[in-house]
Amino acid sequence: xxxxxxxxxxxxxxxxxxxxxxxxxxxxxxxxxxxxxxxxxxxxxxxxxxxxxxxxxxxxxxxxxxxxxxxxxxxxxxxxxxxxxxxxxxxxxxxxxxxxxxxxxxxxxxxxxxxxxxxxxxxxxxxxxxxxxxxxxxxxxxxxxxxxxxxxxxxxxxxxxxxxxxxxxxxxxxxxxxxxxxxxxxxxxxxxxxxxxxxxxxxxxxxxxxxxxxxxxxxxxxxxxxxxxxxx
Amino acid sequence: xxxxxxxxxxxxxxxxxxxxxxxxxxxxxxxxxxxxxxxxxxxxxxxxxxxxxxxxxxxxxxxxxxxxxxxxxxxxxxxxxxxxxxxxxxxxxxxxxxxxxxxxxxxxxxxxxxxxxxxxxxxxxxxxxxxxxxxxxxxxxxxxxxxxxxxxxxxxxxxxxxxxxxxxxxxxxxxxxxxxxxxxxxxxxxxxxxxxxxxxxxxxxxxxxxxxxxxxxxxxxxxxxxxxxxxx
DNA sequence: TCGTGTGAAGTACTTCACAGCC
DNA sequence: GGCTGTGAAGTACTTCACACGA
Numbered sequence: 001x002x003x004x005x006x007x008x009x010x011x012x013x014x015x016x017x018x019x020x021x022x023x024x025x026x027x028x029x030x031x032x033x034x035x036x037x038x039x040x041x042x043x044x045x046x047x048x049x050x051x052x053x054x055x056x057x058x059x060x061x062x063x064x065x066x067x068x069x070x071x072x073x074x075x076x077x078x079x080x081x082x083x084x085x086x087x088x089x090x091x092x093x094x095x096x097x098x099x100x101x102x103x104x105x106x107x108x109x110x111x112x113x114x115x116x117x118x119x120x121x122x123x124x125x126x127x128x129x130x131x132x133x134x135x136x137x138x139x140x141x142x143x144x145x146x147x148x149x150x151x152x153x154x155x156x157x158x159x160x161x162x163x164x165x166x167x168x169x170x171x172x173x174x175x176x177x178x179x180x181x182x183x184x185x186x187x188x189x190x191x192x193x194x195x196x197x198x199x200x201x202x203x204x205x206x207x208x209x210x211x212x213x214x215x216x217x218x219x220x221x222x223x224x225x226x227x228x229x230x231x232x
Numbered sequence: 233x234x235x236x237x238x239x240x241x242x243x244x245x246x247x248x249x250x251x252x253x254x255x256x257x258x259x260x261x262x263x264x265x266x267x268x269x270x271x272x273x274x275x276x277x278x279x280x281x282x283x284x285x286x287x288x289x290x291x292x293x294x295x296x297x298x299x300x301x302x303x304x305x306x307x308x309x310x311x312x313x314x315x316x317x318x319x320x321x322x323x324x325x326x327x328x329x330x331x332x333x334x335x336x337x338x339x340x341x342x343x344x345x346x347x348x349x350x351x352x353x354x355x356x357x358x359x360x361x362x363x364x365x366x367x368x369x370x371x372x373x374x375x376x377x378x379x380x381x382x383x384x385x386x387x388x389x390x391x392x393x394x395x396x397x398x399x400x401x402x403x404x405x406x407x408x409x410x411x412x413x414x415x416x417x418x419x420x421x422x423x424x425x426x427x428x429x430x431x432x433x434x435x436x437x438x439x440x441x442x443x444x445x446x447x448x449x450x451x452x453x454x455x456x457x458x459x460x461x462x463x464x
Numbered sequence: 465t466c467g468t469g470t471g472a473a474g475t476a477c478t479t480c481a482c483a484g485c486c
Numbered sequence: 487g488g489c490t491g492t493g494a495a496g497t498a499c500t501t502c503a504c505a506c507g508a
Contacts, residue, residue: 040410047492048477058490060487076443102439170445170446170448178250198452211308213402213432215307235498239499263468287468292507
């Protein structure tokens with residue numbers, strides 16, 4: 001189904017980050033093997049990943065940092081504004097809201113929501129925290145592209161439904177829960193509810209990360225090589 | 233190289249979480265198709281993932297929740313204590329330290345480290361924050377299995393090196409940086425430095441997650457199906 | 465009969481080798 | 487000469503179909 005591997009997209013994000021770093025160091029040229037080393041993958045992989053989206057280099061020369069950076073920004077859709085709401089403004093939600101780097105690519109936090117009365121009305125990062133019940137109404141008057149979900153696990157599904165109802169196009173879910181699209185079962189096979197159609201969910205689960213880490217510490221041979229070889 | 237897919241391990245963690253949830257609901261039996269639906273994967277996948285590690289079910293009956301849970305806990309290495317230090321005790325580090333659920337499986341935070349003088353000496357979650365320079369000495373007197381890295385990106389590589397020098401077996405890296413093992417190049421091909429040999433690095437990168445989300449919102453057809461079908 | 469466990473088939477991803485162009 | 491771009495080969499993962507045991 002996926003003509004471009006999901007893993008390739010993750011790597012593209014890494015290449016972009018490396019290019020930004022090179023730019024701050026006033027390095028204007030790079031190559032697939034240089035990028036490969038910095039990203040911890042093979043040079044073949046770098047060239048193949050880039051080839052999914054175009055031809056950005058010059059044979060015999062390599063890549064020009066600002067050009068490749070510009071192209072990756074375009075490919076990833078980071079040359080446009082993304083309006084974001086955060087649902088759940090506890091410690092994690094606030095850490096996310098204040099984490100530097102989000103605004104580098106026009107990710108703008110436009111609304112913060114929580115059910116905790118102690119938080120509603122407070123100022124966080126220049127925004128007033130609103131009650132989650134106001135989310136739907138808020139999106140009628142404001143453009144919202146994506147929602148970050150940082151509520152406790154037991155409220156994650158309901159909060160995700162609220163975001164879907166509010167019409168966001170994507171959810172970045174930090175809760176250790178599998179978000180389920182609502183299904184309608186009128187007789188026939190299960191059909192996904194309208195508000196979920198085409199909605200993208202991406203998960204960031206650090207509890208899962210620590211459990212994977214535990215597993216791989218005990219079974220290091222099962223971990224794919226950390227830094228694959230470059231070609232001869 | 234990997235005889236067990238990395239993705240399978242992530243799914244096992246998800247199955248385990250589902251089993252815990254079933255247990256709290258006093259549901260004592262399940263099946264590959266039930267788990268599949270809750271995890272958002274196919275029932276084939278569930279059976280194959282479990283088969284990598286053993287035969288935990290009963291033909292014609294399915295799985296017994298507490299038994300399968302116990303087996304997954306054992307497989308993932310969660311029936312032992314894991315002593316964790318956190319390097320970087322800013323907003324993100326504190327959110328991690330206080331996130332509920334880590335202690336469910338004997339993950340114990342034994343030390344917190346930062347370079348910020350305003351934080352050193354403070355109490356966070358019952359622990360006194362120490363200066364990162366003390367990390368090496370700390371591990372001489374205390375068992376430390378893994379380190380969580382929540383420092384700003386520009387300090388991530390150095391902090392990772394400090395964790396490696398301190399002898400941790402794994403690093404959970406929250407910084408948007410590719411951690412590089414130190415290499416010695418005495419004449420021959422690059423060789424990985426001793427302290428990095430066998431050290432596992434797992435990344436949790438939420439900035440990357442938001443960029444991937446942006447990409448998939450613009451290119452939804454490239455996202456692998458959210459909830460694959462069950463078998464007939 | 466039902467649902468697991470598993471070799472075999474199919475698909476997706478990665479690695480390779482080299483043609484092509486600077 | 488050097489490094490990119492890319493079809494082809496190889497490998498890894500997923501899906502399938504059915505044998506097996508309760």
